[in-house]
Amino acid sequence: MDRTEADQHLCITLKTAKTILLKYLESVTDAPTPPTILLRKSLHHLTVDPPNPPQSLAYATALIDLATQSLHSVPYKDVSHELRAAFTRASLLQCVAILSRGEDGFHGEEDLRRAVKTLDMGLLMAGRPIWEELVMGLVDAITACLDNRAPDGAITSPTASNPITLINPPTIAHPVPIATTPPPLLTFQSRLTSPTPTPLLIKNALTHWPALSTRPWSDFTYLRRIAGMHRTVPVEIGSKYTDEKWTQKLVSFGEFWERWIEGGGDEGSETPQVAYLAQHDLFSQIPRLRDDICVPDYCYLSSDSSSSSSDSEIKTNAWLGPPSTISPLHTDPHDNLFAQIVGYKYIRLYSPSQTPHLYPISDSILGNTSEVDVEVVNHAKYPDFLKAEYVECCVGPGDLLFIPRGWWHYVRGLSVSFSVSFWF
Ligand SMILES: O=C(O)CCC(=O)C(=O)O
Numbered sequence: 038m039d040r041t042e043a044d045q046h047l048c049i050t051l052k053t054a055k056t057i058l059l060k061y062l063e064s065v066t067d068a069p070t071p072p073t074i075l076l077r078k079s080l081h082h083l084t085v086d087p088p089n090p091p092q093s094l095a096y097a098t099a100l101i102d103l104a105t106q107s108l109h110s111v112p113y114k115d116v117s118h119e120l121r122a123a124f125t126r127a128s129l130l131q132c133v134a135i136l137s138r139g140e141d142g143f144h145g146e147e148d149l150r151r152a153v154k155t156l157d158m159g160l161l162m163a164g165r166p167i168w169e170e171l172v173m174g175l176v177d178a179i180t181a182c183l184d185n186r187a188p189d190g191a192i193t194s195p196t197a198s199n200p201i202t203l204i205n206p207p208t209i210a211h212p213v214p215i216a217t218t219p220p221p222l223l224t225f226q227s228r229l230t231s232p233t234p235t236p237l238l239i240k241n242a243l244t245h246w247p248a249l250s251t252r253p254w255s256d257f258t259y260l261r262r263i264a265g266m267h268r269t270v271p272v273e274i275g276s277k278y279t280d281e282k283w284t285q286k287l288v289s290f291g292e293f294w295e296r297w298i299e300g301g302g303d304e305g306s307e308t309p310q311v312a313y314l315a316q317h318d319l320f321s322q323i324p325r326l327r328d329d330i331c332v333p334d335y336c337y338l339s340s341d342s343s344s345s346s347s348d349s350e351i352k353t354n355a356w357l358g359p360p361s362t363i364s365p366l367h368t369d370p371h372d373n374l375f376a377q378i379v380g381y382k383y384i385r386l387y388s389p390s391q392t393p394h395l396y397p398i399s400d401s402i403l404g405n406t407s408e409v410d411v412e413v414v415n416h417a418k419y420p421d422f423l424k425a426e427y428v429e430c431c432v433g434p435g436d437l438l439f440i441p442r443g444w445w446h447y448v449r450g451l452s453v454s455f456s457v458s459f460w461f
Contacts, residue, residue, distance in 0.1 A: 043185050047178040048142045054133050054171055055083060058126065072123055075100040079130055083137055094134040100127040101155075108162055121163035125172065128159025132175060146186045150267060153179045157269035157322065161287075165321040173324060176265075183267050201255070201380050201452050204360040206431055207412075213238045213386065213430040213438070222334060225439075229340045229372065234441035236386050238430050242437035248329040248378050249435055254455055255379050263325050266291030270319070272312045277363040279398075279406060286312075298359050298453055313362040316458075319355035326355075333374050333437060336461040340372060340442070352460040362450040366395065366407035371460035373440040377432040380454035384438060385411055385429045387445040394425035395445060411447040432456075 058080055065073055079096035082089040104124040108116055132152045136144050144152075156176050159166065166172045215238045220228075228234055248254045252263075268290045275283030296302065297312035320327035332351060339345045352371070356362075366387070375384075387395060396408040396419050409419050416423065431451065432438055440446055 043178070043181040044142055044144065047136070047144065047175075047182050050171075050175050050178040051133055051136055054129055054175060055080070057168060057171060058130060058133070059084070061126065072100060072103060072127075075103065076126065076130060079134060083134065088137060090134060090137040093137065094131065097127065097131040097134040101131055103127075105162070116163075122167045124163040125159050125166040125168065128155050128163075129168070129172065129175070131155045132179075136179075144182060146183065149179050149183050149186070153183070153267050154269050160322045161269070161271065164318070169324075176268075180265050180267060202360070203381055203451050206381070206451050207383055207429075209429055209431065211426075211428050213384075213428045215240060215430075217241070219437075222338065225335050226338050228439070229335075229338055229441075233388070233390075234340070234372075235388070236428060236441065236444060237439045238432070239437040239439065241435055242333070243331075243376055243378070243435045246329065246331055246378070252329050254329065255434065260379075260455075261290075261294060263329075264290050264319075264323055266294070268323065270314055270322075271317055272297070272314050274310055274312050276311050276361070277365050279365045279403070288312075298357075302359065311359060311361055311363075313356070313358040315356050315358065315362070315364070316354045318353060319357075320353050320457075327353075330376070330378075330457055332459060333376070335374055335439070336459050339461075346461045350461065354458045354460070356454070356456040356458065358450055358454060360450050360452050360454075362448075362454070364446075364448040366409060366411050366445050366447040368405045368443055368445050369440075369460065370442055372442045374459045374461070375432070375438040375440055376457045376459070377434060377436045377438070378455045378457060379434060380450070380452040381431055381433045382454055382456065383429070383431050383449045383451055385427050385447040386440065387425055387427045389443040389445075391425040391427070391445070394421040396422065407445065412449070 058076070062073065062077055062080065067073075069077075075096050079093045079100065082093035082096065101124075104120070104127045107120055108124060111120075132155045135148050135152045135155065138148060139145065153176060156172060156179075160172070213236050217240050219239050219242045220237075228237060243249050252259060254260045266289065269287050270290050270293060271285055271287055272293055273283065273285050277283065293312060293314060297310070302310040302312060320330070330353075332348070332353070336351050337345050337347075366385070368389070397404055398406050398408050409415075409422050414422050430438065
């Protein structure tokens with residue numbers, strides 16, 4: 038799409054967004070509330086003759102602030118559908134207001150970046166949105182304009198030659214049992230329903246996924262294009278979440294890629310950093326990535342043989358990082374099918390029966406995490422840790438590792454790596 042075509046397409050999409058917001062307002066028959074008053078005022082300033090985009094943006098920003106306050110006033114798991122929907126409407130409105138400042142349908146690069154960030158904040162705060170098609174259509178339309186302003190989506194570094202270099206792969210002394218081909222569903226069901234389910238490394242389980250065949254994510258040029266360099270993503274900074282200096286940050290996917298995946302986290306500096314796009318539902322935010330993966334059939338089985346998991350109960354998370362990311366030894370309350378798409382990771386697993394030797398942190402928030410640094414154990418401080426029995430493996434492209442719920446797991450990146458976990 039050339040520049041004019043991209044801008045024209047964006048103008049049409051913005052018009053559709055305005056119409057949908059207006060229709061929504063018409064459908065509201067309840068007594069006016071602060072959010073609907075702000076929405077009405079913001080839209081009014083966009084639709085009067087002459088329009089007043091700065092005033093519209095001021096009301097839209099006030100609406101975002103209000104929606105943010107409401108979202109933060111309850112624990113995330115208790116946020117209602119209506120509150121999420123209100124946040125999506127607010128971010129959509131803010132995006133429309135930002136882009137209404139463009140003259141003659143031409144949008145400045147700064148405004149385009151701000152607008153896509155606004156939509157991403159909506160997606161990050163509210164999750165999979167109402168009006169998904171419209172929101173994603175708008176993201177695509179803005180991204181197309183940005184790509185036209187800065188050819189190749191602002192990719193400034195040379196095309197990656199897929200540096201899948203293994204860093205310090207450990208020797209495997211206690212291997213996880215391996216299935217060289219995916220077991221039949223019934224066989225897997227027996228493992229799941231056993232009183233003491235055990236891990237299984239399934240080789241060649243993902244070869245049919247587009248991400249490993251027709252649209253390989255190991256082709257970083259493709260991955261960067263599909264993910265979109267201008268998208269905002271949450272990353273963890275610091276070698277592991279138990280470190281004091283560990284923090285979280287929102288950055289553009291482009292910055293994450295260039296600085297931490299390709300750039301080695303400011304390698305030249307005195308304190309090179311590790312950044313990890315970890316445990317993030319990237320697939321709700323960027324559905325085009327979801328089209329390249331498949332939910333493993335095993336996820337629809339359940340450890341309770343009389344029921345099965347539905348799509349909404351399966352939580353999909355992306356884990357994308359440079360070599361040396363570390364997820365400290367911890368447990369999760371879900372069964373997990375851990376799919377390795379790009380690169381390699383070392384994974385160590387301890388059964389729940391080993392908990393007495395694992396020194397869980399005595400803190401209600403991190404109580405599912407061990408105090409012990411698995412590969413550099415302070416034996417004087419944690420003498421019992423040596424007694425704990427474990428299994429271990431290195432996962433590589435196409436591997437699917439079953440981690441039963443409650444099993445402790447420690448994960449270290451051995452190269453640039455992209456994994457997807459399915460909690461079910
Ligand atoms: O890949 C990682 O770093 C951690 C994965 C993990 O903890 C999980 O899938 O539950």
